[in-house]
Structures are given as structure tokens and as C-alpha cells.
Amino acid sequence: MSYVFRQHRLAALLLLMPALLFAAAFLVYPLGNGLWLSLTNASALRPKAKFVGLANYTYLLSTSEFWTVIFNTIVIVGGAIALSTAVGLALALLVNRKLPGVALFRAGIFQIWIVPWISVAILWGWIFNADYGVVNYLLMDVGLIRAPVNWFADTTTARVVIILGFAWRMIPFMMVVSLAALQTIPAEILEAAAVDGAAPMQRFLRITLPILRPMLVTLALLQLVKLFQEITLPWILTQGGPVNATTTLSLYTYKLAFQQWDYGLAASAGTLWLILLSLIALVAVRLTRRRYQ
Amino acid sequence: MTELSHIDRRLHASRIASYVVMAVSLIVLLFPLAWLLATAFKSRGEVFMVPPTWWPRQPTVEPFADAFTPTMLRFFFNSILIAALTAVVSTAIGACAAYAIVRLQHWATNLVLLFFLGSLAFPLPLLMITLYLLLSRLGLIDTYPAVVVGHVILTLPVVIWLLKGFAESLPVEVEEAAYVDGAGVLRIIWLVVLPMMRPGFTAAAIYVFVTSWNEFTFGLTFTTSSDMRPLPAGITLLFLQEFQYQWPQMMAVAATATVPILVLFLAFQKNFVEGVTAGAVKS
Numbered sequence: 342m343s344y345v346f347r348q349h350r351l352a353a354l355l356l357l358m359p360a361l362l363f364a365a366a367f368l369v370y371p372l373g374n375g376l377w378l379s380l381t382n383a384s385a386l387r388p389k390a391k392f393v394g395l396a397n398y399t400y401l402l403s404t405s406e407f408w409t410v411i412f413n414t415i416v417i418v419g420g421a422i423a424l425s426t427a428v429g430l431a432l433a434l435l436v437n438r439k440l441p442g443v444a445l446f447r448a449g450i451f452q453i454w455i456v457p458w459i460s461v462a463i464l465w466g467w468i469f470n471a472d473y474g475v476v477n478y479l480l481m482d483v484g485l486i487r488a489p490v491n492w493f494a495d496t497t498t499a500r501v502v503i504i505l506g507f508a509w510r511m512i513p514f515m516m517v518v519s520l521a522a523l524q525t526i527p528a529e530i531l532e533a534a535a536v537d538g539a540a541p542m543q544r545f546l547r548i549t550l551p552i553l554r555p556m557l558v559t560l561a562l563l564q565l566v567k568l569f570q571e572i573t574l575p576w577i578l579t580q581g582g583p584v585n586a587t588t589t590l591s592l593y594t595y596k597l598a599f600q601q602w603d604y605g606l607a608a609s610a611g612t613l614w615l616i617l618l619s620l621i622a623l624v625a626v627r628l629t630r631r632r633y634q
Numbered sequence: 635m636t637e638l639s640h641i642d643r644r645l646h647a648s649r650i651a652s653y654v655v656m657a658v659s660l661i662v663l664l665f666p667l668a669w670l671l672a673t674a675f676k677s678r679g680e681v682f683m684v685p686p687t688w689w690p691r692q693p694t695v696e697p698f699a700d701a702f703t704p705t706m707l708r709f710f711f712n713s714i715l716i717a718a719l720t721a722v723v724s725t726a727i728g729a730c731a732a733y734a735i736v737r738l739q740h741w742a743t744n745l746v747l748l749f750f751l752g753s754l755a756f757p758l759p760l761l762m763i764t765l766y767l768l769l770s771r772l773g774l775i776d777t778y779p780a781v782v783v784g785h786v787i788l789t790l791p792v793v794i795w796l797l798k799g800f801a802e803s804l805p806v807e808v809e810e811a812a813y814v815d816g817a818g819v820l821r822i823i824w825l826v827v828l829p830m831m832r833p834g835f836t837a838a839a840i841y842v843f844v845t846s847w848n849e850f851t852f853g854l855t856f857t858t859s860s861d862m863r864p865l866p867a868g869i870t871l872l873f874l875q876e877f878q879y880q881w882p883q884m885m886a887v888a889a890t891a892t893v894p895i896l897v898l899f900l901a902f903q904k905n906f907v908e909g910v911t912a913g914a915v916k917s
Binding site for chain 2: 348349350351352353354356357359360361363364366367368370371372374375378432435438440442443446449450451452453454455456457458459460463464465466467468470473475478482509512514517518566567569570572573576577590591594595597598599604607608610611612614615618619622
């Protein structure tokens with residue numbers, strides 16, 4: 342048996358090799374080289390790169406543009422996560438009852454899930470169009486606004502439109518995972534609380550939410566990592582404007598690298614992005630832990 | 635008795651309330667999709683009417699005929715090819731790795747798993763700089779493999795994670811029994827392990843296909859000629875410029891871009907949810 346076992350381990354090790362080689366060539370090397378580039382003035386427009394120390398970092402951190410970008414990223418990504426989590430959880434609570442027709446409702450919501458980001462971007466450009474967009478028409482019809490809003494021309498409304506796009510597309514996912522988490526809560530606990538006279542809202546705030554909190558934090562972190570990378574919506578809808586209001590960190594870093602061809606500056610922006618993500622994750626994990634101690 | 639009917643009535647009322655909330659949420663959330671479809675079948679004159687018509691008066695497929703030029707068909711072809719290739723490569727590498735990680739159970743393999751999961755947070759533009767330099771040196775820029783490499787980077791961690799869950803549920807006793815019966819390692823993996831992991835492959839491949847189909851930046855950066863562009867990059871760089879403000883045509887393309895994913899969803903609903911939530915939900 343032991344001989345066979347050794348043979349088996351050898352085979353398993355061989356099976357791991359493709360993934361390891363792939364990681365070495367396309368993850369470790371690009372990340373390491375990227376960190377190195379952040380300390381140089383490398384550029385596609387410059388034949389030879391020079392070591393410049395932390396100059397790229399001090400430059401970025403001293404421009405107001407960079408801080409605007411950080412602010413945009415936090416507002417847009419944070420807003421989208423908060424909104425989609427709230428709606429997704431609410432829909433999950435709605436669906437988490439044995440009512441006839443619930444399957445149909447879920448199937449309906451799932452339709453949003455299959456829409457590619459590129460289609461969301463094109464669609465959002467149309468429904469929020471200033472002259473012929475249906476959103477302006479509806480808002481004017483019910484009297485919420487008097488004149489059409491030029492959504493993409495104002496910094497606040499442009500951000501709102503992007504947040505709505507992100508959130509809308511993520512709602513089905515948040516609903517499905519919230520529902521799965523809700524179904525792990527034993528019905529007896531909630532029934533016992535109901536018998537003891539706890540109102541539905543009380544049961545939700547005192548029992549359901551605390552049980553779900555660790556899962557919600559994990560999900561929020563997953564969405565955070567994903568949305569930090571997402572670039573399609575701002576690229577197509579606003580190109581980052583007006584006046585950089587919707588330039589997220591990914592769009593900013595991408596433009597530095599592949600439009601201004603400033604690899605050094607882009608690499609340091611990317612590194613700061615990685616540091617920011619790590620800090621947020623650390624704080625989130627700390628916060629949930631303390632609540633449980 | 636009166637107590638019971640009181641509870642009954644309250645239950646009834648809360649049911650009606652639930653249905654009302656469900657109906658309102660469906661209308662609000664699905665309205666953009668309905669508007670997408672309605673616009674795609676409108677004529678040039680009807681789309682700019684104020685007040686708008688809620689459903690096309692004289693439905694026309696002209697927007698589809700206009701938008702689907704040979705170039706647009708090429709974008710679709712490129713994206714399908716890239717997504718299918720990525721699904722095969724990512725699932726194959728990921729399946730091997732997942733099985734190895736589960737069977738080796740070593741701190742070093744756990745570290746490998748942790749590294750892959752952590753790599754999801756690596757800023758893509760940061761990786762793309764070096765990848766771009768590397769791929770140009772290899773002469774691979776503007777080829778399918780360049781984009782496939784990018785999409786494998788995005789999906790491999792999730793595939794490993796997803797398939798690790800499946801590999802863990804495989805009974806090791808079956809493999810041991812096969813050893814005792816004198817089967818070699820390769821035969822066991824081919825004849826015993828692979829068939830047992832098949833449902834996992836479907837979920838993983840769907841996840842990869844959907845992610846690749848959605849991906850924008852790699853396709854944009856690693857292709858340079860319009861013949862090689864995947865759909866999102868092609869739409870952005872050529873179609874949106876050419877068809878600016880021709881909303882029915884734009885909606886026709888946006889609607890058609892969802893079709894391959896819709897087909898996957900309808901064909902594999904259970905695996906689809908499992909794959910796209912990537913193991914966050916065990917259905």
C-alpha cells in the first residue's frame with residue numbers, strides 16, 4: 342500500500358505542475374516585475390528605464406487628482422455594494438417563504454444576471470440619455486423633476502448612474518447567496534422568538550442579521566475585489582468624466598499604463614490599489630471579529 | 635377559534651403584501667430589460683417619439699439587419715472562440731490542481747491555494763503591463779492565445795476553488811479499491827476520478843465561459859486589429875463610434891450579446907447558478 346501511495350503522491354504532484362507553471366509565468370512574474378517597475382520611470386516611450394526610488398509614489402500621493410480617484414472609487418464601489426446588498430437581502434427575505442409563484446419571481450430576477458456588462462453599459466447610456474432617455478421622461482411624468490436632467494454632465498448624477506448600473510447587475514447574485522445563507526438559519530430559533538413575542542422587525546435585527554453578518558462581510562469583500570477591477574461601465578458611459586468624477590482606480594491605472602504609456606506611474610498606482618484593498622480587508626475582518634468576542 | 639381566524643387573516647394579509655412587493659420589484663428591476671427589447675424593434679422615427687411608445691407600434695427587425703455587419707459577426711465569432719478555449723484550458727488546469735491539492739494535503743499545497751485566491755485581488759492593469767511586454771516579445775499580441783491567457787488568469791483561481799469542493803467529496807476508498815485491483819495511477823485518474831468530477835466540470839466551464847464573455851480590458855489591450863477583437867472591445871471601439879445615437883441598432887447588439895449566456899442558463903440552470911456563484915452557494 343505504501344508503495345502505491347507514494348506513486349499516487351508523485352502523480353498528484355505532476356498534476357499540480359501546470360497550475361504552478363502558469364502561476365509563475367503569468368501571476369508571480371508580472372506582479373513582481375510590476376512592483377519593480379513602480380520604482381522606475383519605465384515607459385513605452387522611453388527606451389531605457391531608470392531607478393527612481395519612491396518618486397512615483399510621492400508624485401501620485403501629492404496630486405489632488407489621485408485623491409479624487411480614491412474618493413470616486415470608494416463612493417462608487419461602496420455605494421454599489423451597499424445598494425445591491427440591501428436589495429439582494431430584501432429580495433431573499435421575500436423569497437425565503439414557501440409561497441406559490443416564488444420560483445417564477447426568482448427566474449425573473451435571474452434574467453438580469455445573464456446580461457453582459459457591455460450590454461448594461463449600452464443600455465444605461467440609452468435609458469439615462471438626456472434628450473430621449475426614458476428615465477427623464479418617467480421622472481418628469483410623475484413630477485419629480487421639471488426639466489430633463491443631463492445625467493452624465495454633473496459629477497453627482499454621473500456617479501449615481503454608475504452606482505445604479507453596478508448595483509442593478511449584482512442584485513441577482515446577492516439575492517441568491519443571501520437566500521442560501523438565510524436557509525442555514527434553523528427555523529426553530531425564529532419560531533421560538535416569535536412565540537416569545539418578538540416582532541418581525543425585531544427578529545430580523547436581533548437574530549437574522551447577526552447570524553448573517555460574517556457572510557455579508559465576506560460577500561462584501563468579494564464584491565469589493567471584483568468591482569475594483571470592473572471598468573466597462575465608466576469606460577463606455579463617461580470615459581471617467583465629467584472632470585474625473587467617475588474615474589475609478591482601475592480606469593485611472595489603466596489609462597496611465599495604456600494611454601499615457603507611463604508604466605512606472607501606472608505600476609505604483611496599481612501597488613497603492615493593492616495596499617488599499619489589503620487595508621480595507623484587514624479592517625473589515627477586525628471589525629467582524631471584535632463583534633463576536 | 636376566533637384566535638385562529640385572527641392569525642389566519644393576518645397570514646393572508648401578509649401574503650398579499652408579499653405578492654404586491656414581488657410584483658413591484660419585478661416591474662422596477664426588469665423594466666430596463668423590457669425597454670432594451672422594445673427599443674431594439676423600433677424604427678428610426680419611433681425611437682425618438684415623445685411621449686415614447688411603450689411597445690413598438692410596427693415592430694421591425696431592421697435594427698438587427700443594420701447592426702449585424704460582417705465585422706460584428708466576426709466579433710461574436712471571436713468571443714465565442716476565446717470563451718470556449720478559455721473554458722477548456724482553465725477547467726483542465728484547474729481540475730488537475732484541485733485534485734492534487736485535495737489528495738496531497740500538505741501545507742505547501744494549501745499555500746498554493748491561498749496564493750491563487752489572493753491573486754483575485756491583484757490589480758489587473760498592474761499585471762497587464764508586464765504581460766503586455768511579455769506577450770509582445772513572444773509575438774503573441776493580437777492573437778487569440780494572448781486574450782486566453784488573460785482570461786485564464788481571471789478564472790483559474792475560482793475554478794480551482796470550485797473544483798476543490800468537488801474533489802473533496804470524492805471517496806478516496808474507491809481509488810484505493812482500484813489500486814488493490816491492480817489499476818495504475820493514470821488509469822485510476824482517467825477511469826475513476828474524471829467521471830466522478832464531471833458535474834464540477836460543467837459548473838466550472840460555465841463560470842469560465844460567462845466571465846470570458848463579459849471581460850473587457852484584456853480583449854481591448856491584447857488585440858490590435860478589428861479582426862481579432864472580442865465582442866466587448868469590438869463594440870466599444872468600432873460599433874459605438876459608427877452607430878452613435880442609433881439606439882435601436884445599439885439595443886439590437888446589446889440584446890444579442892446576452893443570447894449565448896441565456897442559452898447556457900436555460901440549458902444548465904442548476905450548474906449555472908453553482909458556477910456563477912462559484913461555490914459561494916451549494917445547490
